[in-house]
Amino acid sequence: MRIVEQHKIAYKEYEFEWSEDHLSAESVAQKIGIEDGKIFKTLVTVGNKTGPVVAVIPGDKELDLKKLASASGNKKVDMLHLKDLEETTGYIRGGCSPIGMKKLFPTYIAEEANKFDSIIISAGKRGMQIELPPVSILKITKGEIVDLTM
Numbered sequence: 001m002r003i004v005e006q007h008k009i010a011y012k013e014y015e016f017e018w019s020e021d022h023l024s025a026e027s028v029a030q031k032i033g034i035e036d037g038k039i040f041k042t043l044v045t046v047g048n049k050t051g052p053v054v055a056v057i058p059g060d061k062e063l064d065l066k067k068l069a070s071a072s073g074n075k076k077v078d079m080l081h082l083k084d085l086e087e088t089t090g091y092i093r094g095g096c097s098p099i100g101m102k103k104l105f106p107t108y109i110a111e112e113a114n115k116f117d118s119i120i121i122s123a124g125k126r127g128m129q130i131e132l133p134p135v136s137i138l139k140i141t142k143g144e145i146v147d148l149t150m
Helices: 002-006 025-032 065-072 082-089 111-115 134-141
Strands: 012-015 040-047 051-058 077-079 107-110 119-122 128-132 144-146
Touching (some): 051 065, 065 077, 065 107, 111 134, 111 144, 134 144
Parallel strands (some): 051 107
Antiparallel strands (some): 040 051, 040 077
């Protein structure tokens, strides 16, 4: 949220009780009373040429690794091992945000984000989400909107 504020971008904050068993976008949507498709999850992959690549997709969709590989200039991308998530990004499972990672990795947001004036992403810790326009996320992450889902 500090980074969003540094860019002078308005956002809405959601705080909720979390549990290890209920970290899915679906359960978060229920807890904060928002439709599933508006909550986007952050997935970190590793490309054979680029290294880490970040995908931000609707919580009710699945990432198409082939589409992400193509968009990111890789021949192949695989999911980053969960054990490497914190060391790579600075975030833990359930609190991974595309904003504020240790490094600025190539970031791709699913085209479904275009359906909304704002989307909800992790604020960087479990139990905290922020809502802001997709263009603001693109600005901060130097990201791109592409077709990423199955």
